[in-house]
Amino acid sequence: MVHLGARAVGGVGFIMGECTAVSATGRISQGCAGLWNEEQVAALKPIVALQCQFGAVTGIQISHSGRKGSAATALEGGSHLDANDPNGWETVGPTADAFDPDGTRLWKSPRALSGSEILEIQNQFVHSAKLALEVGYDLLEVHCAHGYLLHSFLTPLVNTRIDGYGGDLRARARFLLETVEKVRAVWPQDRVLSVRLSVHDFVDGGLTLEDTAQVGVWLKELGVDILDCSGGGAVPEARGAIGNRTAEQPDMAGGGPKKTSLPDMDGGGNNKSKQADALVANSCADLVLLGREMMRDPHWAFNAAKELGTDPRHVLAEQYGFFVGSN
Numbered sequence: 001m002v003h004l005g006a007r008a009v010g011g012v013g014f015i016m017g018e019c020t021a022v023s024a025t026g027r028i029s030q031g032c033a034g035l036w037n038e039e040q041v042a043a044l045k046p047i048v049a050l051q052c053q054f055g056a057v058t059g060i061q062i063s064h065s066g067r068k069g070s071a072a073t074a075l076e077g078g079s080h081l082d083a084n085d086p087n088g089w090e091t092v093g094p095t096a097d098a099f100d101p102d103g104t105r106l107w108k109s110p111r112a113l114s115g116s117e118i119l120e121i122q123n124q125f126v127h128s129a130k131l132a133l134e135v136g137y138d139l140l141e142v143h144c145a146h147g148y149l150l151h152s153f154l155t156p157l158v159n160t161r162i163d164g165y166g167g168d169l170r171a172r173a174r175f176l177l178e179t180v181e182k183v184r185a186v187w188p189q190d191r192v193l194s195v196r197l198s199v200h201d202f203v204d205g206g207l208t209l210e211d212t213a214q215v216g217v218w219l220k221e222l223g224v225d226i227l228d229c230s231g232g233g234a235v236p237e238a239r240g241a242i243g244n245r246t247a248e249q250p251d252m253a254g255g256g257p258k259k260t261s262l263p264d265m266d267g268g269g270n271n272k273s274k275q276a277d278a279l280v281a282n283s284c285a286d287l288v289l290l291g292r293e294m295m296r297d298p299h300w301a302f303n304a305a306k307e308l309g310t311d312p313r314h315v316l317a318e319q320y321g322f323f324v325g326s327n
């Protein structure tokens, strides 16, 4: 409430809540948010109401962690926890391959999902979408990035299945596309449906911008309104997701996803107001997302307005209906 409310008070136009699991075992750790029951709806409602009161458009990202679940919280080091640990559980994935078995976080092998379990998880996404509507979010986002379950099915780096959910790009996208189709059916047409994609895997043999542009076309056909473009996270060496992209890595929102003619959001490494403004002005992105910079400075939007020559009091006036300050 305080964290997200502060961003709304700080003049942010659109606030997306953190990835919120569709089931207890879809979380990354026991410390993660979830949306699978009415108790969670009741807890989220006042948070959304507060953000709306201060003029923000609200969104939530629904997610399943897949083989990157059953971890200790970040504050406790984030290492994988065994299924028999009191805070752990059995993880699932496209195959039994672990995320980073030899790394310091000791990721263990997941269990490969059966076809019926895939359907069960799709139904969990649908249930979570219905609950998000009850909470009152304006935008719903399906998380298919950063190596979590849906992305792990989409990428050839992880998905080597030989059933109908593995093989060529269309088969690897099947879990995502079926999920989105079912979610769209319950998420009202007048509310925005977004999909966050790792549009590039940043590793040879992984997803390319051409692949994800094609996925974007399929998503558009299913009624998705906007693509949220991020990258990396499928395998340990693909670290683009948290914004430390190198100059050689492709522009995520520009390039491939633009070919879908869907609006797009660009996240990662945006922290200067002029840089963010240029992304929109130059048609590289329709929306610019800020992660870490917005955590550092909840008043970033006001300061950006000032730097870009907009009177920040106008932002306040729009939010509160009055001017703050002496002139």
Ligand SMILES: Cc1cc2nc3c(=O)[nH]c(=O)nc-3n(C[C@H](O)[C@H](O)[C@H](O)COP(=O)(O)O)c2cc1C
Pocket (backbone or CB within 6 Å): 017, 018, 019, 020, 061, 143, 145, 146, 196, 230, 241, 242, 243, 267, 268, 269, 270, 289, 290, 291, 292, 293
């Ligand atoms: C603490 C932290 C938590 C994050 N949680 C999520 C998340 O829940 N869902 C998601 O899609 N990305 C998440 N990310 C990635 C951010 O959305 C964003 O893509 C990344 O931080 C790069 O943007 P930035 O340079 O503006 O921080 C997280 C990043 C950080 C640092």
